[in-house]
Amino acid sequence: MQSAVEFRNISKAFGAVRANTDVSFAIAKGSIHGVIGENGAGKSTLMSILYGYYNADSGQVLVDGQPRDIRTSHEAIALGIGMVHQHFMLVENMTVLDNVMLGNEGGFKLAAKRGAVEAKLREICDRYRLDVDPLATVHDLSVGAQQRVEILKQIYRSADILILDEPTAVLTAQETASLFEILRLFKEQGKTIILITHKLQEIMEITDEVTVMRAGRVVGAVKTAKTSREALANMMVGRPIQSELPRAPLNPGAEVLKVSSLGLKDANGVALLSDIDFTLRAGEVVAIAGVSGNGQSELLEILSGMRLPTHGTVEFLGKDLPYAGRTNADGLPAAFRALGIGHVPEDRLRDGVIKDFSVMQNTVFGYQDKVKNRWGLFDTKKIAARCAHLMTAFDVRPNNPDLRIGLLSGGNQQKVVIAREVAAKPKLMLVGQPTRGVDIGTIESIHTQLLRLRDEGVAILLSSVELEEVRALADRIIVMCGGRIAGILPIDEFDTTRIGLLMGGMHKS
Numbered sequence: 197m198q199s200a201v202e203f204r205n206i207s208k209a210f211g212a213v214r215a216n217t218d219v220s221f222a223i224a225k226g227s228i229h230g231v232i233g234e235n236g237a238g239k240s241t242l243m244s245i246l247y248g249y250y251n252a253d254s255g256q257v258l259v260d261g262q263p264r265d266i267r268t269s270h271e272a273i274a275l276g277i278g279m280v281h282q283h284f285m286l287v288e289n290m291t292v293l294d295n296v297m298l299g300n301e302g303g304f305k306l307a308a309k310r311g312a313v314e315a316k317l318r319e320i321c322d323r324y325r326l327d328v329d330p331l332a333t334v335h336d337l338s339v340g341a342q343q344r345v346e347i348l349k350q351i352y353r354s355a356d357i358l359i360l361d362e363p364t365a366v367l368t369a370q371e372t373a374s375l376f377e378i379l380r381l382f383k384e385q386g387k388t389i390i391l392i393t394h395k396l397q398e399i400m401e402i403t404d405e406v407t408v409m410r411a412g413r414v415v416g417a418v419k420t421a422k423t424s425r426e427a428l429a430n431m432m433v434g435r436p437i438q439s440e441l442p443r444a445p446l447n448p449g450a451e452v453l454k455v456s457s458l459g460l461k462d463a464n465g466v467a468l469l470s471d472i473d474f475t476l477r478a479g480e481v482v483a484i485a486g487v488s489g490n491g492q493s494e495l496l497e498i499l500s501g502m503r504l505p506t507h508g509t510v511e512f513l514g515k516d517l518p519y520a521g522r523t524n525a526d527g528l529p530a531a532f533r534a535l536g537i538g539h540v541p542e543d544r545l546r547d548g549v550i551k552d553f554s555v556m557q558n559t560v561f562g563y564q565d566k567v568k569n570r571w572g573l574f575d576t577k578k579i580a581a582r583c584a585h586l587m588t589a590f591d592v593r594p595n596n597p598d599l600r601i602g603l604l605s606g607g608n609q610q611k612v613v614i615a616r617e618v619a620a621k622p623k624l625m626l627v628g629q630p631t632r633g634v635d636i637g638t639i640e641s642i643h644t645q646l647l648r649l650r651d652e653g654v655a656i657l658l659s660s661v662e663l664e665e666v667r668a669l670a671d672r673i674i675v676m677c678g679g680r681i682a683g684i685l686p687i688d689e690f691d692t693t694r695i696g697l698l699m700g701g702m703h704k705s
Contacts, residue, residue: 199261200225200357200388201246206255208241210603213594215241217412219255223405228379228389230399230420233409233432234635235607236593239392242409243359246390247279248272259357275357278350282362282606282633283545284342288335292328293317296349313352320351324381339488340371347378358382359390362606364398365633376402394607394635396425408432433637441643444651446671449478451514452624452655453499458508460494460679468494469679472508476624476655481646483670484659486699491679492659493542496628499657500539501528502547512537512624533562538617542628542659544606548613551602555592556583558601559616566620586615591641607634614642618649625649627658631665643668663692677701 199222206219216238223229231239244250246257248269256263259275266272272279286295293314317330326344334342343363350358360379364372379389379402391403399406400420408416408431416431429437458472469491476482484492497503499510501517503525510517512535518528529539541547549558560567560579567582569575583597590611592604601609610630617625630646631639646669650656660666666673667690675683675698682698 197224197227199223199258200227201390202258202261203242203246204256204258206242206245206252206257208238208245208250208252213596213599213603214412216245216252219409219412219414221407221414221417223388223390225260225388226383226386227404228383228391228402230391230393230403230406231409232393232396232399232406232428232635234637235394235605236411237409237432237635238412239409240361240605243279243361243390243392246272247277247359273353273355276355277357277359278353278355279359280343280346280350280361280363282365284346286334286342286345288333290334291330292332292334292337292345292348293330295334295345296330296352300353317348317352320348324351324378326378338371340367340374343367343371343375344378356386357388357390359392361392362394362633363391364393364395372398394633394639396428396636399428400425410434429636432635437636437640441640441647441668443647446480448480448671449653452476452478452512453657454511455499456509456511458495458498458510459506460491460498460503461506467679469498469505472681474674474681474684476657478623478655479650479653480671481650481656481658481669482672482674483666484657484674484676485663485666485695486659486661486676486682488661490676490699492676493628494679495676496539496542496626496657496659500537500541500626501525501530501532504528530562533620536621536623538620538622538625540610540613540617540625540627540630542632544609544613549601549609552600554598555587555601555604555612556580556597558612559583559586559597559619561616563616563620582619586612586619590615590645607638610634610642611638614645618645622654625654625656625658627656629660630658631660631662639665663695666690675699 202222204220206216208216219242233239241250245252248266248271251267257266264275293310296317297313314330321328326348328341328344328348334345363375367375382389393399403420406418406420407414408428410432453476455472455474458469460469461467472495486492498505504519504522545551550561556579559582567575567579587595587597592608592611601612630642646656658669670687672687673685674681675695677699678701682701
């Protein structure tokens with residue numbers, strides 16, 4: 197079968213870090229081709245070379261059988277290559293139409309062109325069932341709709357080869373199913389899809405072939421129909437993966453957290469949270485399940501001190517958290533950390549790390565007062581030793597404390613955030629979407645760390661849209677819908693159908 201893309205002996209290094217080493221494989225025209233591997237395996241770097249963000253140190257890229265020297269993304273676009281990034285490249289206060297035209301204006305007389313572009317976008321949306329209004333403002337759209345805008349941009353630019361980097365990392369199950377319908381339609385139209393994902397069930401469901409990378413090299417290339425999730429996982433990690441982690445019996449201690457009648461309204465008086473009541477004990481994991489946007493994020497932000505509730509109380513270790521009388525949340529996150537509340541935020545790039553600072557610096561952010569000497573200066577030796585220990589204990593790759601954390605893969609950034617919070621020895625750990633966008637090996641590592649904390653007596657409240665993750669970690673499940681608690685279930689009553697009904701507000705526990 198004719199190849200849409202072929203990589204021949206591609207190598208790329210960033211200083212001493214080798215991202216790709218002698219990578220060679222082909223992608224058949226009109227197919228859906230999966231590229232999988234652990235965080236840091238070199239997948240995104242390779243696709244960035246194809247899209248012109250990076251230039252290979254050596255090797256050759258062929259497009260439609262012809263050698264191409266792609267130096268910029270403009271050259272890639274001209275060859276019919278489009279890329280949808282994991283973190284969307286959209287201007288949120290502009291319309292869909294403006295985002296599509298941005299960088300492709302075609303002259304100074306924009307008004308004359310807008311009508312023609314809008315008509316073409318509506319025709320594309322109808323043909324590919326994208327269900328996007330070109331005149332909608334991006335910040336008013338759901339995450340799934342914003343992703344469709346990114347796809348719309350690429351189709352408008354006549355992309356025949358579409359690269360999708362972790363496209364379902366922030367999508368609900370329904371949005372994922374809708375995306376896959378669109379991708380199958382693209383395939384029927386003769387387009388080539390390159391899918392980078394960590395979710396093996398999605399690889400098995402949607403792809404025709406899959407290439408497995410590890411440590412910057414290709415370690416396997418197989419027809420999807422002739423492999424299994426277990427075989428792919430073993431190739432990715434280089435060892436068997438435990439599908440079920442051992443869990444000690446629940447042995448809860450004293451009450452750590454008590455939330456009573458908690459509510460939150462936005463600036464327009466719209467209720468985001470209403471009548472939230474629950475408790476959490478030491479040595480217990482309570483997981484919040486629900487479709488994104490049903491109040492989970494706001495609840496964790498209140499409990500971590502990032503925002504104030506409108507009403508209600510929260511007791512931590514028998515004492516009220518100090519919300520009362522405040523007009524803003526300034527200083528509260530630091531105060532809550534000092535009390536023993538750790539927080540792994542949902543959005544690690546926005547709230548968990550500062551990507552232009554080093555890994556070492558990111559391991560102390562929020563806890564910098566603990567690494568000062570008696571003169572009030574930073575103890576650089578202590579910081580370096582602490583960072584070295586955390587990077588080894590949590591298997592952060594590459595093990596380079598001076599590397600800018602923005603250059604690490606998402607999973608390794610997540611390991612740094614979790615390592616920093618665990619090192620503070622919290623009594624309560626708040627964890628938002630702990631394994632969003634990370635590979636199967638890192639998921640196993642993060643789950644192991646969280647269960648170890650539980651067994652050491654830490655109270656853990658986590659939010660996850662992945663029901664398998666909820667089942668693997670939780671002792672109790674809080675299901676949220678519309679900013680309210682729709683039900684609280686013990687883990688031995690876990691049932692996906694029942695939880696799904698609760699999440700949709702169609703059933704009471």
